[in-house]
Amino acid sequence: MASDRSADSAAAERIRRAAIEAFAESGYGGSSTRQITKRLNMSATAMYPHYRSKEELLYAIALEGHSSLLSALESADSPEASCTQRLRSVVAAFASWHAENHKQARVVQYELHGLSPLHYRAIAPLRHRVTDVISAIVADGVAAGEFHVDSVDEIVMAISSLCVDVCRWFPSRQHRDAHKLGEVYARVAERMVR
Structure with a gap:
């Protein structure tokens, strides 16, 4: 894993941003460290003081992205609110995060096959x-009688799939505002549990 010092440096941040662009455009397998550093007018070896490998760079991006998404969802959840309001808030945050961070989200959702088993085990939780x-x-919501679903797991899978898929197509001609899109998805999720 990259050291805390290098992972937090400005150069490491620039390298992560360039890698996100490259991986989102060409996929993890279709991007080389040379292509990533070329975006920054750096030599290919300039990455190595910060990240020992392209895989370590992917891990840093995945860790940052998943941590950011989890933080967004936890911040949106208000346990004292009704389950309906909680669901709407969290789904809006879930979809909005994938829209606002669509390139990074595309990498963290669709390129994890490039992680080593050790790094994947760190991301999975x-x-x-x-x-x-x-x-x-x-x-x-089911326990409180607010929601009526046949299977909690199936509803959660459907909601998650809808929100994750946002990063594949956002922005579009019809949808360019991440927060408005989040509200659309919140309404859809509410209808799914009624």
Whole structure:
């Protein structure tokens, strides 16, 4: 793993941003460290004081992205609110995050196959925690009689899939405002649990 000092440096941040652009455009497998550093007018070896490999760079991007998404969902959830309001807030945050960060989201959702088994095992719990936020709200809503669903797991899978897919197509001619899109997805999710 990259050292804390190098991972937080301005150069490391620039390299991560360039890698996000490259991986989002060409995929992890279709991008080389040379292509990434060329975007910054750096030599290919300039990356190595910050990240020992392209895979370590992908891990840093995945860790940053999943942590940011989880933080957005946890911040949007208000346990004292009704389950309906909690679901709307969290789904709006989920979809909006994928729209606002569509390039990074595309990498963290569709390029994880490039991670080593060790790094994937570090990311997997974050992915589960994201799902757990929505699962808890839906389960609470069912227990409170606010939601009527056949299967909590299936609803959570459907909501998650809808929100994740935003990064594949956003922005479009019809949808350019991430927050408005989040509200659309919040209304859809509410209809799914009624």
